[in-house]
Amino acid sequence: MGKVLVLNASYEPLNITNWRRAVVLLIKGKAEQVEHNGKYVYSEFPLPTVIRLRHYVRVPYKEIPLTRRNILHRDGHSCQYCGYTGDELTLDHVVPRSRHGGDTWENIVTACVRCNVKKGSRTPKEANMILRNQPRRPYSSLHFEVAKHVKGGLHQEWRKYVIGI
Known part of the structure; x- marks a missing residue:
């Protein structure tokens, strides 16, 4: 019902x-x-x-848990760099973990495999990639x-x- x-x-x-x-x-x-x-x-x-x-x-x-499912929902199940919507989505750290970027709502976005590999361990600015939406806590x-x-x-x-x- x-x-x-x-x-x-x-x-x-x-x-x-x-x-x-x-x-x-x-x-x-x-x-x-x-x-x-x-x-x-x-x-x-x-x-x-x-x-x-x-x-x-x-x-x-009540705090919202930082989970893959919740991040995908927040980002509309699309790559935040190119807009791809499909099954092959990953999570990307805006400031890479290798540069002490943490697991926070403001530092993780949804990315397709291609964009995630292209960005590598660089920031979006260094990789010349623009975020479609700035990540934020719901x-x-x-x-x-x-x-x-x-x-x-x-x-x-x-x-x-x-x-x-």
């Missing part, structure tokens, strides 16, 4: 849950429905796609997850609740 975006009382995105949990929150009166997709759980009860909690919930900051783990759903063609109604998508 689908996923549901949960908003805090202040309309900021809080998490993504399954439709059953969302329906339970609605029935218990802990949340209100903001958006639905036209499908129904039963007559007169539309299936929610966005709900808002009635009371504000404080949430601690905003938040939730922003990252919501972006995956929206950019994947699902849940376009979530777009208006998240900045920067």
Whole structure:
């Protein structure tokens, strides 16, 4: 049936849950429905796609893990030097490890094998290669997850609740 975006009382995105949990929150009166997709759980009860909690919930900051999968997603599964999109993508250190470049969000990009070999152990400037997008740390783990759903063609109604998508 689908996923549901949960908003805090202040309309900021809080998490993504399954439709059953969302329906339970609605029935218990802990949340209100903001958006639905036209499908129904039963007559007169539309299936929610966005709900808002009635009371504000404080949430601690959650770090996004630096993984190959997350870097590929951040970079749109394309080489950050030539734009190649395919199966043969690698990870490249902007400042090479041999020059004490670390494993950080700001120093690793997706690159095709050809560009990675061409760049070698040089910086992009030394190799005369220009980065298409400057690497940066994603905003938040939730922003990252919501972006995956929206950019994947699902849940376009979530777009208006998240900045920067």
